[in-house]
Amino acid sequence: MTPPRSPATKPVTSPQSLTSRPALPVADALRDALTRGLSKAPHAVLGPHADIQDLERGLVIRAFHPDAIAVECVLEAGPRLALAPEGGGLFSAFLPGAARTLRYHLSFKFAAGAPWEHADPYRFAPTIGPLDLHLLGEGNHHRLWEVLGAHPRTLDGYSGTAFAVWAPNALRVSVVGDFCAWDGRLFPMRELGSGFFEIFIPDVPPGTLYKYELITREGLVRVKTDPCAASLELPPGTASRVVRSDTYTWGDAAWMQARREYDPTRAPMATYEVHLGSWAHAPTADGDSRPLTYHELAARLPAYAKRLGFTHIEVLPIAEHPFTGSWGYQVSGYFAPTARFGDPDGLRHFIDVCHQHGLGVILDWVPAHFPKDDFALRRFDGTALYEHEDPRLGEHPDWGTLIFNFGRPQVCNFLIANALYWLEVFHFDALRVDAVASMLHLDYSRQPGQWLPNRLGGRENLEAIDFLRALNSVIRADQPGCFTIAEESTSFPHVTGRPEDGGLGFTFKWNMGWMHDTLEYFAKDPVHRGHLHDKLTFGMMYEYSERFVMPLSHDEVVHLKRSMVEKMPGDTWQKFANLRTLLAYQYTRPGKKLLFMGSELAVPTEWNHDRGLDWSLLGDPMRAALQTYLTRLSALYRDLPALWRGDPDPQAFAWLDVNEREKSVLAYMRSDGEDHVIVVLNLTPVPRPGYCLGAPSDGPYRTVLSSDDAWFGGSGYAAHGLVEVEAAPCHGFLRSMTLDLPPLSALILVPEPAKTPATTVAS
Secondary structure, three states, X not given: OOXXXXXXXXXXXXXXXXXXXXXXXXXXXXXXXXXXXOOOOHHHOOEEEEEEEOOEEEEEEEEEOOOOOEXXXXXXXXXXXXXXXXXXXXXXXXXXXXXXXXXXXXXXXXXXXXOEEEEOHHHOOOOOOHHHHHHHHHOOOOOHXXXXXXXXXXXXXXXXXXXXXXXXXXXXXXXXXHHHOOOOXXXXXXXXXXXXXXXXXXXOOOOOEEEEEEEOOOOOEEEEOOOOOOOEOOOOOOXXXXXXXXXXXXXXXXXXXXXXXXXXXXXXOEEEEEOHHHHOEEEOOOOOEEEOOHHHHHHHHHHHHHHOOOOEEEEOOOXXXXXXXXXXXXXXXXXXXXXXXXXXXXXHHHHHHHHHOOOEEEEEEOOOEEOOOOOOOOOOOOOOOOEOXXXXXXXXXXXXXXXXXXXXXXXXXXXXXXXXXXXXXXXXXXXXXXXXXXXXXXXXXXXOOOOOOOOOOOOEOHHHHHHHHHHHHHHHHHOOOOEEEEOOOOOOOOOOOOHHHOOOOOOEEEOHHHHXXXXXXXXXXXXXXXXXXXXXXXXXXXXXXXXXXXXXXXXXXXXXXXXXXXXXXXXXHHXXXXXXXXXXXXXXXXXXXXXXXXXXXXXXXXXXXXXXXXXXXHHOHHHHHHHHHHHHHHHHHHHOHHHOOOOOXXXXXXXXXXXXXXXXXXXXXXXXXXXXXXEEEEOOOOOEEEEEEEOOEXXXXXXXXXXXXXXXXXXXXXXXXXXXXXXXXXXXXXXXXXXXXXXXXEEEEEEOOOOOEOOEOOO
């Protein structure tokens, strides 16, 4: 009797001569989980599997479609082999002698309609490696966007898209889209560990719309936008879109190299805050208008901002959001630039052009909360995955949104990686972090009984504090030269302190106190300003407790607060004079500057996010003069290091005259240790001839700006040129100068070169 041949020596049959025969049935539990739509391991059943049947080595191929009546394995270099039904939509065949590397397609036939043929997604190895899985599992993968989401790629010669998502509490996760008629039964993903699901689907090209279909523990079906999608369809559509991230060629290499050495605390910073959807509109064929695209904005906005002397452009949140009226502050696609203005490469082009104009770009970023829209992050896998289960921790009472669970490492990982994504992939230079105060305080906008204390019994959100420290530390290490700005409206200490010293690690903090005090002062009729003198002087009491940005932001020109020029009292001339003086005060005191779009146009109406700015206003001589003034003021700010180099240093600012309460006059000096600048503000419409001001140096001084210059729309009162210094004591100095102060004005004076400091009067 001849012994049977060992399967190890069985010759491999060529594809042309392969045949099929019934395979041994798969285990009942695996088959039932798959056919019931509850499998977390579909690759264990479907696709090719090396096997030995009847002592013959070969390949078992299984395929699944609940509506198919027949399935064929279509070999790339061979026959079409029939798969036998196993029941419940599962089909299989054993191919004796076939190797694991066999290349084939599957052809599904139905009782009605055309066959469906595609490459088998279950023949590919995982696209996430062990190291990535380890970092994902511990919540420490700072390049999350490279692993999760949808990534076009080629595997084993097949072009397609790799999908990956985190859904640890789902019983099953599938990719759905037009490529499978949005049927969640057809492409279930495999769980690789720690709740991360993955699949590579051939023949899914860039541009494809997709979502994830999840089965919750309760057996409910949820269809969700990809949390890490790089693009979403245009709202009100909510599907994710497959896009490539390697199609744009940057032209800002010199900027990016210089950025690594940039110290924003010792540099001039005047930021133009912009809502891209309402900066300018283009007419449409039906007589309406539309927002500009990223490319159209790139052709106009950077040059405009540069001409006015801004150093940075800050864009309100542009991560995808379902409701335009949220201004972008309720994000549904954290890794997706909004499709309202074009594709992701369009945004890259806009930032690239800004950099080539010498402008930094700041992104408004929203890690505090997200909307309750059911297609997005809310109860993503049927549980409170990104938010808290308890509404006393997880719901924001003011905005009707959900609060991120900062105690979950994977949630913090999601947000930190998202911050790095915008800085690295889109070349943003900084993040202005919205609503930090709401993150820091558990009782923010809550009454007693509506919030839970922390583990120490206090009101601070300890997990959020740890998250912010980690965020700023990672950005500082990973993206040198980039910086962060906190919108923090309380007196929480050390917002800009180093994390290693107990601070939060932000580079700057919005000075909300300065903003409110200053606008309250300037809104008052000058006859009453003497009673509000402290509104302008108090800010210097805490100026050096943090590093500040002084914002005149979008929040101050909406909700019946009036536009910036309309806040000013008096007739039209006085309104513009007040506005010029306000800008001079902002630009010359310590701290960085921010001005919301439209303020430089002196728009008469509040900001409307549905309409573009009224650019015809530039035909008004007063408004054209205001732009000339801002251009000159910005140039002085940039060209006089004494106005910015010493921003963090208390010795870089000194009051010269702070006691003229009745006349509403203020004078101060800015210094960088080498040069100094003197600023005098007359905050009433009454001229002040013969005003004596102490001189810090021997003089003479030159007036480099008067906001009352006729060229700027002022009265032209008492034009100053060179101002001599006399040996007459004043304001604690042995020498002084005499000035004629124009009404509602600011004067900026600089010493002529090579002058030595004067000696102050002895006490």
